[in-house]
Amino acid sequence: MQGLFRRLSSSSEHKLRSLNETVSFSKNHGMATLRVPELVPSPAQDSERLKQAFDGLGTDENEVIWILGHRNASQRRKIKDTYQQLYNESLISRLDSELSGDFGKAVLLWAYDPHERDAKLANDALRKHKRGVKHLKVIVEIACTTSPHHLIAVRQAYCSLYESSLEEDIASTVSAPLMKLLLGLVSSYRFDEEVVDLAIANSEASTLHEGIEKKLLDHDLIVWILSTRNIFQLRETFKCYKQKYGNPIDQDIKSCGNGDLESLLKTVTVCIESPEKHFAEVIRDSIVGLGTDEDSLSRAIVTRAEVDTMKIREHYTNLYKASLDDDVKGDTSGDYKNFLLTLLGARF
Numbered sequence: 551m552q553g554l555f556r557r558l559s560s561s562s563e564h565k566l567r568s569l570n571e572t573v574s575f576s577k578n579h580g581m582a583t584l585r586v587p588e589l590v591p592s593p594a595q596d597s598e599r600l601k602q603a604f605d606g607l608g609t610d611e612n613e614v615i616w617i618l619g620h621r622n623a624s625q626r627r628k629i630k631d632t633y634q635q636l637y638n639e640s641l642i643s644r645l646d647s648e649l650s651g652d653f654g655k656a657v658l659l660w661a662y663d664p665h666e667r668d669a670k671l672a673n674d675a676l677r678k679h680k681r682g683v684k685h686l687k688v689i690v691e692i693a694c695t696t697s698p699h700h701l702i703a704v705r706q707a708y709c710s711l712y713e714s715s716l717e718e719d720i721a722s723t724v725s726a727p728l729m730k731l732l733l734g735l736v737s738s739y740r741f742d743e744e745v746v747d748l749a750i751a752n753s754e755a756s757t758l759h760e761g762i763e764k765k766l767l768d769h770d771l772i773v774w775i776l777s778t779r780n781i782f783q784l785r786e787t788f789k790c791y792k793q794k795y796g797n798p799i800d801q802d803i804k805s806c807g808n809g810d811l812e813s814l815l816k817t818v819t820v821c822i823e824s825p826e827k828h829f830a831e832v833i834r835d836s837i838v839g840l841g842t843d844e845d846s847l848s849r850a851i852v853t854r855a856e857v858d859t860m861k862i863r864e865h866y867t868n869l870y871k872a873s874l875d876d877d878v879k880g881d882t883s884g885d886y887k888n889f890l891l892t893l894l895g896a897r898f
Contacts, residue, residue, distance in 0.1 A: 583895035593632035619892035665703035694821035727768030734777035
C-alpha cells in the first residue's frame with residue numbers, strides 16, 4: 551500500500567400556437583429535451599410579452615412558461631438584458647415577485663445563467679449541508695458532470711455573488727475528510743478531450759482498489775486520481791476496475807461502510823461514469839416515499855434540460871421500469887407540473 555501511495559502521479563394547458571412557433575429539439579444538444587421554436591421571436595418581442603403577462607389582471611403563468619420554457623440559455627440571457635433596457639427593471643426580480651411556490655423557484659432557477667445558477671446551488675448546499683450529506687452531493691454534481699470551463703465560470707460567479715471563493719467556503723464550513731474531497735473536485739481543471747492511457751487506467755484501478763480494500767478512502771492519491779484525471783480516463787479506469795475485481799467501483803465503495811465519506815465518494819464515481827444514471831436516481835428519490843423533494847426534482851430537470859434529459863429518461867425507464875414523464879406528472883400539479891414537463895419536452 552505504501553509503495554503505491556508514495557507516488558502522487560480530480561397551468562393549465564398551453565395555448566395553441568401558430569405554425570411558425572412549431573417547436574423542435576434544441577440543436578445544440580442532441581440529448582436535451584428543451585424544445586426551441588424554429589423561428590424564435592426577438593428578445594424585444596419576448597420581453598414585451600412577458601411584461602404583458604405580468605401587468606394584466608393576475609399573472610399569466612402560461613405565457614411565462616411558454617416563453618421561458620422554450621428558450622435556451624443564450625436566448626434567456628438576451629431576454630433578461632433586453633427586458634432590463636426596455637423597462638428599467640430586472641426580469642429576475644419581477645419573476646420573483648410575480649411567481650410563488652415551487653413553480654416560482656423552478657422558473658427562477660431556469661432564468662439564471664447556468665454558471666450563476668450552479669454558484670447559487672453550491673452556496674445553498676453549503677448552508678444546508680449539516681442537515682445531511684445529500685446537500686454536498688450537489689457540489690459533486692457541479693464538479694463532476696459539467697465541463698472544466700463551466701466549473702471555472704461557476705467559481706468566478708461564486709466570488710462575485712458571495713465575496714468569497716467556493717474553496718474558502720467549503721474549507722470553513724465542511725469538516726475533513728469531506729472537505730478534502732470537495733476541495734480537490736472544485737479546484738481541479740481536468741483535461742477536456744477524449745484521451746485515454748490504458749496502462750495508467752490499469753495501474754490506477756489497482757491503486758483505487760487497494761485504497762478501498764484498506765478503507766483509506768480519503769488518501770491523497772485517491773482524491774488526486776478522482777479529481778484531476780479527465781473523465782474519459784476515469785471511465786476507462788473504472789472499466790478496468792470491474793474487469794480486475796469483479797464489482798463496479800461504486801459497489802465496493804458502498805461495502806466500505808455507510809458513512810458520509812462513502813456516500814459522497816460513491817456519488818463522485820457515479821457522476822463521472824454515468825451522469826444520466828445519477829440524475830435518474832435523484833429524480834426517483836425525490837418522487838418516491840412520503841411527499842416530494844421538489845428542490846431536488848427541480849434541480850435535476852432544470853440543470854439537465856439543455857444537456858442530457860433524453861438519456862436520463864432512458865436510464866430512468868431501464869432502472870425503474872416506469873416513465874419519467876408519467877412519474878413527474880403524477881407527483882406534481884398545476885403550473886409547477888406544466889413547467890417541468892415543458893422542460894422535458896412533453897407535448898400536452
